Amino acid sequence: xxxxxxxxxxxxxxxxxxxxxxxxxxxxxxxxxxxxxxxxxxxxxxxxxxxxxxxxxxxxxxxxxxxxxxxxxxxxxxxxxxxxxxxxxxxxxxxxxxxxxxxxxxxxxxxxxxxxxxxxxxxxxxxxxxxxxxxxxxxxxxxxxxxxxxxxxxxxxxxxxxxxxxxxxxxxxxxxxxxxxxxxxxxxxxxxxxxxxxxxxxxxxxxxxxxxxxxxxxxxxxxxxxxxxxxxxxxxxxxxxxxxxxxxxxxxxxxxxxxxxxxxxxxxxxxxxxxxxxxxxxxxxxxxxxxxxxxxxxx
Amino acid sequence: xxxxxxxxxxxxxxxxxxxxxxxxxxxxxxxxxxxxxxxxxxxxxxxxxxxxxxxxxxxxxxxxxxxxxxxxxxxxxxxxxxxxxxxxxxxxxxxxxxxxxxxxxxxxxxxxxxxxxxxxxxxxxxxxxxxxxxxxxxxxxxxxxxxxxxxxxxxxxxxxxxxxxxxxxxxxxxxxxxxxxxxxxxxxxxxxxxxxxxxxxxxxxxxxxxxxxxxxxxxxxxxxxxxxxxxxxxxxxxxxxxxxxxxxxxxxxxxxxxxxxxxxxxxxxxxxxxxxxxxxxxxxxxxxxxxxxxxxxxx
Numbered sequence: 001x002x003x004x005x006x007x008x009x010x011x012x013x014x015x016x017x018x019x020x021x022x023x024x025x026x027x028x029x030x031x032x033x034x035x036x037x038x039x040x041x042x043x044x045x046x047x048x049x050x051x052x053x054x055x056x057x058x059x060x061x062x063x064x065x066x067x068x069x070x071x072x073x074x075x076x077x078x079x080x081x082x083x084x085x086x087x088x089x090x091x092x093x094x095x096x097x098x099x100x101x102x103x104x105x106x107x108x109x110x111x112x113x114x115x116x117x118x119x120x121x122x123x124x125x126x127x128x129x130x131x132x133x134x135x136x137x138x139x140x141x142x143x144x145x146x147x148x149x150x151x152x153x154x155x156x157x158x159x160x161x162x163x164x165x166x167x168x169x170x171x172x173x174x175x176x177x178x179x180x181x182x183x184x185x186x187x188x189x190x191x192x193x194x195x196x197x198x199x200x201x202x203x204x205x206x207x208x209x210x211x212x213x214x215x216x217x218x219x220x221x222x223x224x225x226x227x228x229x230x231x232x233x234x235x236x237x238x239x240x241x242x243x244x245x246x247x248x249x250x251x252x253x254x255x256x257x258x259x260x261x262x263x264x265x266x267x268x269x270x271x272x273x274x275x276x277x278x279x280x281x282x283x284x285x286x287x288x289x290x291x292x293x294x295x296x297x298x299x
Numbered sequence: 300x301x302x303x304x305x306x307x308x309x310x311x312x313x314x315x316x317x318x319x320x321x322x323x324x325x326x327x328x329x330x331x332x333x334x335x336x337x338x339x340x341x342x343x344x345x346x347x348x349x350x351x352x353x354x355x356x357x358x359x360x361x362x363x364x365x366x367x368x369x370x371x372x373x374x375x376x377x378x379x380x381x382x383x384x385x386x387x388x389x390x391x392x393x394x395x396x397x398x399x400x401x402x403x404x405x406x407x408x409x410x411x412x413x414x415x416x417x418x419x420x421x422x423x424x425x426x427x428x429x430x431x432x433x434x435x436x437x438x439x440x441x442x443x444x445x446x447x448x449x450x451x452x453x454x455x456x457x458x459x460x461x462x463x464x465x466x467x468x469x470x471x472x473x474x475x476x477x478x479x480x481x482x483x484x485x486x487x488x489x490x491x492x493x494x495x496x497x498x499x500x501x502x503x504x505x506x507x508x509x510x511x512x513x514x515x516x517x518x519x520x521x522x523x524x525x526x527x528x529x530x531x532x533x534x535x536x537x538x539x540x541x542x543x544x545x546x547x548x549x550x551x552x553x554x555x556x557x558x559x560x561x562x563x564x565x566x567x568x569x570x571x572x573x574x575x576x577x578x579x580x581x582x583x584x585x586x587x588x589x590x591x592x593x594x595x596x597x598x
Contacts, residue, residue, distance in 0.1 A: 002547065
């Protein structure tokens, strides 16, 4: 029977008959950590009621275009932790970061060099890079899927009827040397949706809802492990306080201003223009990422 | 910036500016335990997605008459843990247990001896007891609020139009010796609502949804700390596997069959009939419950 001291043990025992061993493991661990939390803070009944109400409203705000529970997972660093655990690179390839909730439509297929800034707003920028394998060999034909917000800090799917569909999205195919390039605008920082329970949590805890300027990538090549990541703009506001903890040092790149009329004409941008370069390296499929947990936890 | 090893530390630091110290303490602890759980099981991205979907559906099923998040808290033993932490008695008074979600209407005021089984179903039972203070002194005029399911395992509010309103509920006032008594039926076990996400969790983990037979009490007296509790029927099915972990040894009482025509006539029940006796003891208001955490955790 239940008692305070043995509470986690008693409840975990109720899951002992779970047929699936993995589900049994997950539920047992969840119960242990959840009870440890409640005991640690000695949660009051009033606080418990606030938590029930918060979780209920978080579920009720969610629909096909708004997922408030993912946002909650994001601001608690859980999304980033799950992403990192499942995509350890040990520094041998491009690090991953959160997918985010705005990769909900297929990016339009575009030719190398195309301009993805269909609304003509923002500071013109040439984005380019090279996709290689683990030994630096180029990966010709790699698929490079990119998306970013517009100058006002919104993705196209957040502003149907305001932004052209497919604005600031593109699916590119790298050339024979694994290179890609396209025209866009310099990404800018923006706030995550903060008019719901997660926004209330951020406000109550003195946190801002902003993400530093970034451009999303999913890069894939036959025979290699795809990577979901961002390139972050060096010196962007909020680089050290991303609301969803997505920033990794290895993913930050500078934006340079180029004053070169000939080069501007060549790439089809007004002079001067900006450049952002991001090379990506993929592990081979089946290539084991480093097995060592960097935290050195006993397993 | 975020890294796997320091993930909890990095995210907890984001809450360091929380103006309210208690909220800061709760969020810091929550982050530590949540990240420890994710690392402990190395949650996969697919499992994370299942969890997001489960929590979303749990919120969306909830409304004014169905609270699926409370049910989730119940089957994870969290409701019972919070209840126990906040109502420690140290064995010096009647122990508390979960309120449950069905005390949503006021119980009808009834005279001592009244029959609360308005639908005439079930095995007649005389329920009686005595309310005393911590030194055994009677508490005249104590308020005794009781509610239970009918013979089919439903509370009146779950079957509007089927059960008479107020069926198997009553608010009684103890006599000058702190005694109360009323007519009812022997409580029976019943399943918690299991047609939602929580029911799916129970099914996937091989758990049944049943609660052992019990009768709810909230007992209050001026100058004393009220107690929210149940009396459980000895030998009921599921006494050792209550789906919500509400059973405490000290709250179990036998149901006796009485064959005594004179007594039956006196209390207004057919002969033979059953009896269930439950005496309750309240702490004085302001009387400190034992401060020691029985788990002996360092605080």
